[in-house]
Amino acid sequence: MFVTGFFASIIFLQNPYMNKQALRSFLPAILVFLILNSGFLAMMKKLETWGFDYPALIVGNLLIFGISFLSYWMAVKGLTTKNNHAFFRWVYGSVMIKLFILTGLAFVYIILNKDEVNKPALFFCMGLYIIYTFIEVSALMKVNKQKTNA
Numbered sequence: 779m780f781v782t783g784f785f786a787s788i789i790f791l792q793n794p795y796m797n798k799q800a801l802r803s804f805l806p807a808i809l810v811f812l813i814l815n816s817g818f819l820a821m822m823k824k825l826e827t828w829g830f831d832y833p834a835l836i837v838g839n840l841l842i843f844g845i846s847f848l849s850y851w852m853a854v855k856g857l858t859t860k861n862n863h864a865f866f867r868w869v870y871g872s873v874m875i876k877l878f879i880l881t882g883l884a885f886v887y888i889i890l891n892k893d894e895v896n897k898p899a900l901f902f903c904m905g906l907y908i909i910y911t912f913i914e915v916s917a918l919m920k921v922n923k924q925k926t927n928a
Contacts, residue, residue, distance in 0.1 A: 799920070799921060800854050800917075800921050803916075803918075803920040803921050804847070804850055804913075804914075804917045806913050806916075806917070807843065807846060807847070807850075807910055807914065807917070810909065811839060811843040814839050814906070815836055815840070818835050818836050818839070819832075819836070828898070829896075829898050830898050830899050830902065831896035831898075831899045832899075834887070834896050834899040834900070834903070835899050835902060835903070838899065838900075838902075838903035838906065839903070839906055841880070841883060842880065842903060842906050842907055842910055843910060845875070845876050845879055845880060846876065846911070846913075848872070848875065848876075849872040849873070849875060849876040850872075850914050850917060850918065851872075852871055852875070853868065853872045853914070853918050854918070855868050856868025856869045856871075856872070857869075857918065857921060857922055876911075884900065
C-alpha cells in the first residue's frame with residue numbers, strides 16, 4: 779500500500795495535468811482500495827474458510843487499483859490537451875493498457891497456478907475491475923464537467 783501511495787503522490791506533485799479536483803474525484807477509488815485491503819487483512823481466516831485466497835485478493839486489489847490509477851492519470855492528461863488526436867491517443871491508450879495488462883496478469887496467474895487457481899478470488903478481482911472502472915469513469919465525468927478548455 780505504501781508503494782502505491784508513494785507513486786501516487788509523486789505523480790500528483792509532478793503532474794500539471796492532475797489538479798486538486800482530479801485528485802478529489804479519484805478519492806472514492808482510493809477509499810475503496812484502503813477499505814478493501816484493510817478488510818482482507820482483518821478477515822484472513824474468515825476468507826480462507828469461505829474459500830478465498832486472501833493473498834490473491836490483496837495483490838489483485840493492489841494491481842487493479844494501481845493500473846486504474848495509471849489509466850485515470852492518462853485519461854485526465856488526455857482531457858486537458860487541446861489536440862484532438864492527442865486526446866484520443868491518451869484515452870484509448872489508457873483503456874488498452876488497462877485491458878491488456880490486467881488480462882495478461884490474469885493469464886499469468888492462471889498459468890502459474892494451473893491446479894490451484896482460486897476461482898472465487900479471480901471472480902472477485904473481476905468484480906473489483908468493474909467497480910474501479912465505474913469509479914474511474916465517474917471521476918472522469920466530474921473532471922470533464924469542470925474542464926475550462928472545452
